[in-house]
Amino acid sequence: MKNKKKRKYDYIVVGSGAAGGIVSCRLSEQHPDSVCLLEAGSSNWHPYLNIPAGFIKVIFKPGFAWQFSTEANALTLDRNIPIPQGRVLGGSTSINGLVYNRGLKSDYDNWSALGNEGWDYKSVLPYFNKCERRIGHAKNETRGFDGLISVTDSNWPDAVCDAFIEGASEFGISKNPDYNGTSQEGVGYFQRTIFSGKRVSTANTYIKRAKKQFGLIVMTHSQVTKVLFDGNRAIGVEFFNSKSGSIENIYANKEVILSAGAINTPKILNLSGIGGIKDLEKFNITPVADLPGVGKNLKDHYSIRISNKIENAVTINERAKGPRLALEVLKWIVKKPSILSLSPSVVHIFCRSNKEVQEPDLQGVFSPASYRNGYVGVLDKYPGMTCGFWQHRPKSTGEVKLVSDDPFDAPAVQPNYLQHEEDQEKIILCAKLARKMMSSDALAPYNPTETFPGSKCQTDQQILDFCRRYGVSSYHLCGTAKMGPSNDSMAVVDSRLRVKGITSLRIVDASVMPDIPSANICAATMMIAEKASDMILEDSKRKITV
Ligand SMILES: Cc1cc2nc3c(=O)[nH]c(=O)nc-3n(C[C@H](O)[C@H](O)[C@H](O)COP(=O)(O)OP(=O)(O)OC[C@H]3O[C@@H](n4cnc5c(N)ncnc54)[C@H](O)[C@@H]3O)c2cc1C
Missing domain, CATH: 3.50.50.60 (FAD/NAD(P)-binding domain)
Known part of the structure; x- marks a missing residue:
């Protein structure tokens, strides 16, 4: 050619x-x-x-x-x-x-x-x-x-992820070996578009x-x-x-x-x-x-994340620094399991918000890592884990519009996250579920302590305020x-x-x-x-x- x-x-x-x-x-x-x-x-x-x-x-x-x-927009506190x-x-x-x-x-x-x-x-x-x-x-x-x-399974064995998956069964969520197959519902490792690292x-x-x-x-x-x-x-x-x-x-x-x-x-x-x-x-x-x-x-998935400090484990937070990181790089070069060949979300949960719902309407993501103040960016200095959740089909819709006729100006994007009342109810549920999933007996050996948003955030109103202040786009x-x-x-x-x-x-x-x-x-x-x-x-x- x-x-x-x-x-x-x-x-x-x-x-x-x-x-x-x-x-x-x-x-x-x-x-x-x-x-x-x-x-x-x-x-x-x-x-x-x-x-x-x-x-x-x-x-x-x-x-x-x-x-x-x-x-x-006031719905997400003017952020x-x-x-x-x-x-x-x-x-x-x-x-x-x-x-x-x-x-x-x-x-x-x-x-x-x-x-x-x-x-x-x-x-x-x-x-x-x-x-x-x-x-x-x-x-x-x-x-x-x-x-x-190529769509592969995770090749990175991790005790904290395994415990999270085991723990989900305490709340009636079973393991699913293929959420892209006949049924989505359940918990397990994500399938990823990663091949040979x-x-x-x-x-x-x-x-x-x-x-x-x-x-x-x-x-x-x-x-x-x-x-x-x-x-x-x-x-x-x-x-x-x-x-x-x-x-x-x-x-x-x-x-x-x-x-x-x-x-x-x-x-x-x-x-x-x-x-x-x-x-x-x-x-x-x-x-x-x-x-x-x-x-x-315009539609998107608006997600919230809850972070915990943990003990008795080495998480991505420590592996991503100093000599441990050098070791991970070396492992990646010789094509061994390494944090360099991980997707940011390692484990999935697909579940229903209540018994009347016929199929999953919520998605959870879990990683043995935690970010400062819940924002994707700087990892915490101590071992941590994070569980995020969002609603499958939010009702709020938004729009993209021109701000000028200059093709080099970014358009105005307004997703109106949490505009619909049902989305507000579901995001509160999402935060509660993320907390619940990290409080399982299976994770107890790691002594989890919630660092974000922390124990002061308890009532539905406080949780909703937290979601408005710290929720993020899932980029969908x-x-x-x-x-x-x-x-x-x-x-x-x-x-x-x-x-x-x-x-x-x-x-x-x-x-x-x-x-x-x-x-x-x-x-x-x-x-x-x-x-x-x-x-x-x-x-x-x-x-x-x-
Ligand atoms: C950070 C991030 C994380 C995500 N994570 C996941 C995930 O884990 N799993 C998942 O399923 N989805 C994920 N998504 C969503 C998914 O990747 C996108 O929904 C998907 O790629 C959209 O495909 P698209 O073809 O519509 O647009 P894109 O893949 O975004 O492609 C659009 C292309 O058009 C080009 N372009 C734009 N304007 C012009 C122009 N004027 N002239 C010429 N070129 C132009 C852009 O530069 C870009 O290359 C993520 C998205 C982002 C941004």
Whole structure:
């Protein structure tokens, strides 16, 4: 393959993350030398992007991640909560927490029930399987074995984690060997997108393969500023090449695909004249399509964490410093279990908030590590453990909107965490559950003492205040260009992910989710990309005008 840059391609894909990395690869398999992938960030050469524990070194660095934060809001005590998003080849798959979690069957059956034909669990399962290479416990029909994304079990034995898992059974939560199989409910070690001690991203799998085998053109340092139209047909994009400092245009024979993520995709749409007319008028942007749903329906998982100081154990807190860290590095180099090849959350719990609920509606995460004041950042100086929880399907929704017509200004992001009363009730329950899980008899030999928020936080009101003050994003932003049927005026794309009222423009990323899955959302985003790739190629063969 020649990998020679041109001015015109069959397909242009904007954004190289969980979705864009996959779509660009699948399209280039069928259209070699004729797909161009534009990425605002740089390549993924840096070792921190390939060592799982490098996560903590990159998420708050502008060279690797868009440093977005939420708008201040009284619901979360006027804080600007960090919501970084990957800005590098592989997008957020190059910086994320590596947890592989598909969600509940009912998540996708609900998408279908909302009028999105072809998105029920039975229809999407083959696409979850298509991208997966499951290594470890699995039932054949529910898992994939031939895909490019390796999904492995933890190889890091830890006595505190084992005790936490044992302890959960004291509260009626049983071990589940495969929460991505037939049933999610239970407790156990997370499955991770880690192989041979290294991060598995779309950059080092799909994109690498497509560049080498199918002549995929990858242009990093290329921030798309708007989509170009001929009438209502998308014909290309304008982008800023930050290496040359110039504005350039490239064109598509067939389609433009936006995969810039749940914050940047609605921003590009608005800058291109697609959005609510009133929103566009504010910035004198000439409208191309009146779609008031652009940027609306923002969802995320708002989580809280409870930390304990413990004794009689060596936790990640001590292993991440001094001579012990040197030993961990050495272990990683010789491919032995090491804290360098861990996902930040090691153990999962999926459980129900009450007996009336039919399936899990809460997710817990546990690690034998603790951060100062509960914030991901500086580890405590003493041995510690942390349990976090969030609600699977929060009812609060927010929005992403432009603050100006300058493509280099970050948009305003307001998730309205805890706006809905039910979300407030559930977050209190989450905090109580996290406490309960760490008070099991199985963990008693470690003499846990709660350090954060501490014993003074007891009443529901105190707990809610704590959640408002210290809750954080789980970084699962989605829904800002949702798919929906023609009678849903807030839908932005149809069930084949075509932007309504526009031809040759699709959205393929976490933005199109009509509701948030009961899971960390990367697996679902990759599933969307595999399914979208088939739809784009099918429509092209049938010569359907999109
Ligand atoms: C810190 C963090 C931890 C997470 N942990 C987990 C986890 O453990 N498990 C899990 O399942 N999910 C996790 N997620 C969520 C998951 O990674 C994302 O939901 C998923 O990657 C979204 O995929 P996407 O394709 O929509 O966007 P992204 O993967 O974010 O990709 C979007 C890409 O588009 C590029 N882009 C944006 N704007 C432009 C533009 N104008 N021009 C060109 N390129 C542009 C970006 O730079 C980026 O590369 C995490 C996310 C983050 C940020």
